[in-house]
Amino acid sequence: MPRQRLAAVTSSPVRDLLALTDRPEIISFAGGLPAPELFDVNGWRAAFTAVLSGPAARRHLQYAPTEGDARLRELAAARLTGRGLPTTAGQLLITTGSQQALTLVAAALLDPGAVVAVEQPTYLAALQCFGMAGARIVPVTADDPAAVAEVFARDRPRLLYLVPTFANPTGRTLPADRRAAIVELAERHGVWIVEDDPYGELRYRGEHLTPLAAGSDRVIHLGSLSKIGAPGLRLGWLRAPEPLRAALIVAKQAADLHTSTVDQAAAAHYLATTDLDAHVGRLRAAYRQRRDTMLTMLAQVMPAGTRWTDPDGGMFVWVTLPGPADTAAILPAALAHDVAFVPGAAFYAADPDRATLRLSFTTSTPEQITEGMRRLGTAITAG
Amino acid sequence: MPRQRLAAVTSSPVRDLLALTDRPEIISFAGGLPAPELFDVNGWRAAFTAVLSGPAARRHLQYAPTEGDARLRELAAARLTGRGLPTTAGQLLITTGSQQALTLVAAALLDPGAVVAVEQPTYLAALQCFGMAGARIVPVTADDPAAVAEVFARDRPRLLYLVPTFANPTGRTLPADRRAAIVELAERHGVWIVEDDPYGELRYRGEHLTPLAAGSDRVIHLGSLSKIGAPGLRLGWLRAPEPLRAALIVAKQAADLHTSTVDQAAAAHYLATTDLDAHVGRLRAAYRQRRDTMLTMLAQVMPAGTRWTDPDGGMFVWVTLPGPADTAAILPAALAHDVAFVPGAAFYAADPDRATLRLSFTTSTPEQITEGMRRLGTAITAG
Numbered sequence: 001m002p003r004q005r006l007a008a009v010t011s012s013p014v015r016d017l018l019a020l021t022d023r024p025e026i027i028s029f030a031g032g033l034p035a036p037e038l039f040d041v042n043g044w045r046a047a048f049t050a051v052l053s054g055p056a057a058r059r060h061l062q063y064a065p066t067e068g069d070a071r072l073r074e075l076a077a078a079r080l081t082g083r084g085l086p087t088t089a090g091q092l093l094i095t096t097g098s099q100q101a102l103t104l105v106a107a108a109l110l111d112p113g114a115v116v117a118v119e120q121p122t123y124l125a126a127l128q129c130f131g132m133a134g135a136r137i138v139p140v141t142a143d144d145p146a147a148v149a150e151v152f153a154r155d156r157p158r159l160l161y162l163v164p165t166f167a168n169p170t171g172r173t174l175p176a177d178r179r180a181a182i183v184e185l186a187e188r189h190g191v192w193i194v195e196d197d198p199y200g201e202l203r204y205r206g207e208h209l210t211p212l213a214a215g216s217d218r219v220i221h222l223g224s225l226s227k228i229g230a231p232g233l234r235l236g237w238l239r240a241p242e243p244l245r246a247a248l249i250v251a252k253q254a255a256d257l258h259t260s261t262v263d264q265a266a267a268a269h270y271l272a273t274t275d276l277d278a279h280v281g282r283l284r285a286a287y288r289q290r291r292d293t294m295l296t297m298l299a300q301v302m303p304a305g306t307r308w309t310d311p312d313g314g315m316f317v318w319v320t321l322p323g324p325a326d327t328a329a330i331l332p333a334a335l336a337h338d339v340a341f342v343p344g345a346a347f348y349a350a351d352p353d354r355a356t357l358r359l360s361f362t363t364s365t366p367e368q369i370t371e372g373m374r375r376l377g378t379a380i381t382a383g
Numbered sequence: 384m385p386r387q388r389l390a391a392v393t394s395s396p397v398r399d400l401l402a403l404t405d406r407p408e409i410i411s412f413a414g415g416l417p418a419p420e421l422f423d424v425n426g427w428r429a430a431f432t433a434v435l436s437g438p439a440a441r442r443h444l445q446y447a448p449t450e451g452d453a454r455l456r457e458l459a460a461a462r463l464t465g466r467g468l469p470t471t472a473g474q475l476l477i478t479t480g481s482q483q484a485l486t487l488v489a490a491a492l493l494d495p496g497a498v499v500a501v502e503q504p505t506y507l508a509a510l511q512c513f514g515m516a517g518a519r520i521v522p523v524t525a526d527d528p529a530a531v532a533e534v535f536a537r538d539r540p541r542l543l544y545l546v547p548t549f550a551n552p553t554g555r556t557l558p559a560d561r562r563a564a565i566v567e568l569a570e571r572h573g574v575w576i577v578e579d580d581p582y583g584e585l586r587y588r589g590e591h592l593t594p595l596a597a598g599s600d601r602v603i604h605l606g607s608l609s610k611i612g613a614p615g616l617r618l619g620w621l622r623a624p625e626p627l628r629a630a631l632i633v634a635k636q637a638a639d640l641h642t643s644t645v646d647q648a649a650a651a652h653y654l655a656t657t658d659l660d661a662h663v664g665r666l667r668a669a670y671r672q673r674r675d676t677m678l679t680m681l682a683q684v685m686p687a688g689t690r691w692t693d694p695d696g697g698m699f700v701w702v703t704l705p706g707p708a709d710t711a712a713i714l715p716a717a718l719a720h721d722v723a724f725v726p727g728a729a730f731y732a733a734d735p736d737r738a739t740l741r742l743s744f745t746t747s748t749p750e751q752i753t754e755g756m757r758r759l760g761t762a763i764t765a766g
Contacts, residue, residue: 031446033445033446034445036441036442036444036445037441039441039444039445041435041440041441041444044435044444044645045431045432045435045436045440048428048431048432048435048645049428049431049432052424052427052428052431053428057424057428058419058420058422058424059419060615061419061422061424061427061613061614061615061616062416062417062419062422062613062614062615063414063416063609063614063615064615096479096617096638096639096642096643097639097640099637099638099639099640100638100639102637103637103638103639107515112495125636125637125640128633128636128637129637132490132633132634132637226446230444230445230645231444231445231446231644232443232444232445232446232447232643232644232645233444233643233644233645234479234639234640234641234642234643234644250511250515251515253508253511254482254485254486254508254511254512254515255479255482255483255486255638256479256480256482256483256486256617256639257480257482257508257617258617259479259617260479260615260616260617260643260646261614261615261616261617262427262431262613262615262616262646263643263645263646
């Protein structure tokens with residue numbers, strides 16, 4: 001973020017908004033937070049206690065290798081392998097959340113002025129991160145291979161950033177045939193793909209899709225413990241194609257030397273001793289019901305002509321109001337009715353559709369969702 | 384680290400060397416690690432157990448504000464205030480180790496081609512970090528105000544990076560009158576000073592010196608729990624002058640959203656419930672004895688004409704061999720004798736003195752230091 005660009009870089013609107021919605025009476029659909037009542041507190045406490053007991057405890061408080069805890073890398077690799085992406089521990093770099101992975105990729109791959117292609121709308125912290133690296137951001141419709149080919153040929157992007165499964169903010173998933181087509185185009189044009197996959201395990205319907213990285217060495221795959229474990233530990237993993245690995249490790253070393261030794265050790269202990277699939281199954285059951293409640297309520301409370309996505313998984317529903325609406329102008333009325341959402345414009349690199357908004361259904365109970373959606377309907381139809 | 388500079392950026396020589404010295408028979412003076420046998424394992428285990436128990440436990444596993452844990456910021460501010468640097472919680476940003484603070488400062492302040500002034504020799508990960516940001520690095524003799532004034536006037540640096548207290552790698556401390564002179568020059572020339580202070584509490588002799596930041600709003604002060612608590616938690620704090628604070632928070636948000644919630648909460652609990660001064664007193668007593676043993680042995684084993692620093696605190700002694708020596712060429716002989724050090728050239732931005740080497744005295748017991756220094760003397764005089 002060199003100084004001449006400081007003025008252009010603003011704090012995340014979502015995070016600023018969250019600060020405003022931290023009143024207990026607010027029902028917030030604004031954050032992208034996992035449900036805290038579903039955290040496995042006992043499991044995590046046991047894990048931290050275990051790794052800080054016994055002869056290895058002192059090692060878990062000391063400096064550690066940049067690449068990450070060997071056992072955690074093994075366990076994360078096994079989990080990726082089980083999900084259709086054959087991976088060895090040596091291919092993985094543990095990151096301080098997958099947000100850090102985005103910064104490392106930007107540091108290793110982007111010169112000022114480099115072009116980054118993104119879906120539109122997309123994860124806004126990725127937009128910020130690439131913007132801070134001085135990249136020029138070009139929107140692309142990932143679901144349309146001909147449009148992708150045109151952008152690749154015309155703009156010659158250095159990388160394409162995708163959340164292909166249960167995207168933030170739309171909840172959409174790229175079908176298998178589109179994945180194959182995009183990978184083929186990336187290989188032909190020499191474009192790196194960043195496959196950001198924090199939500200992939202939170203599927204409520206349909207069959208698991210193979211990650212893009214399984215089909216190509218042009219794909220950098222990012223995974224995270226934040227949505228299936230606990231985000232407070234800031235633990236993610238980056239599966240790096242061999243030619244990029246050394247540069248990413250150097251960037252990680254400059255960024256923070258390594259990720260918290262004790263958090264990594266606790267996560268390795270947790271993954272080795274817990275039935276994570278069973279825990280994820282509980283998350284899926286709870287979140288599926290919350291999604292269904294939200295979709296049911298959307299049909300009841302929204303004005304005629306409103307459209308919304310019907311996500312197969314993840315945390316978000318993307319809503320488009322009818323006519324020339326501006327959801328940023330509706331937000332104050334919503335907050336006055338004690339309900340919060342994120343206006344959609346922030347998720348666009350250019351030409352925002354201001355009639356859009358993002359709703360997260362994971363942090364509220366079905367009862368809260370029912371009540372919150374009633375409030376939202378009142379705020380929208382009254383405004 | 385844009386791609387055209389990838390080839391110029393190498394992994395830290397110290398960390399690469401550490402990988403080679405990970406044999407149990409090696410006595411290593413190479414690392415800059417605190418002594419693991421002095422970690423307060425019981426205190427840290429109790430802290431993690433406490434913050435993952437009770438009603439706040441779920442909050443300590445959740446996403447959290449970018450600026451850091453409110454209680455930890457209060458406690459770190461109180462500690463800085465007690466050391467002569469009046470600080471409020473609002474002035475501090477919690478960082479993922481103070482290594483991250485360097486990267487945030489680089490992101491917020493440095494354009495490619497910006498000039499960074501550094502002492503010579505200096506902390507090599509700082510050199511890497513500024514190099515990756517595309518900065519031009521200019522050496523300066525901080526102990527000579529006229530030389531500093533000349534560099535400020537001629538090269539117009541954006542910032543001056545200093546480890547003013549028990550520097551890495553030399554162990555030297557900038558006297559009070561020099562601190563005042565440099566601060567005055569920085570204000571006059573509009574140069575930011577980064578005051579990196581990881582070792583300041585590890586004083587074995589003499590009186591505490593007031594941090595440079597106490598005298599000026601041009602100083603960014605970096606502190607760390609790594610040397611007085613445990614480096615594995617990756618916890619540091621950055622005291623940011625007001626005009627930079629917003630930009631540093633945005634850079635932190637892009638870097639990793641926030642530092643580990645559970646580690647921050649555990650550190651706050653630890654600081655609130657432990658007599659850290661007493662713990663630091665134990666570290667000082669142990670490290671003082673280790674420093675004294677190393678200095679005694681240097682006089683016994685080194686060839687005539689060898690010079691070394693006599694640090695008032697910290698972790699390092701800086702040695703200069705007589706004549707046209709090259710310590711990198713001596714290292715293999717040392718490793719063959721099962722002792723390790725860091726050749727000094729890596730700590731220079733330009734024109735290295737190859738007759739120098741860095742010895743760390745904190746990680747070895749006095750008995751190991753005695754034996755290791757005998758081995759080192761043999762390797763040097765035989766080579």
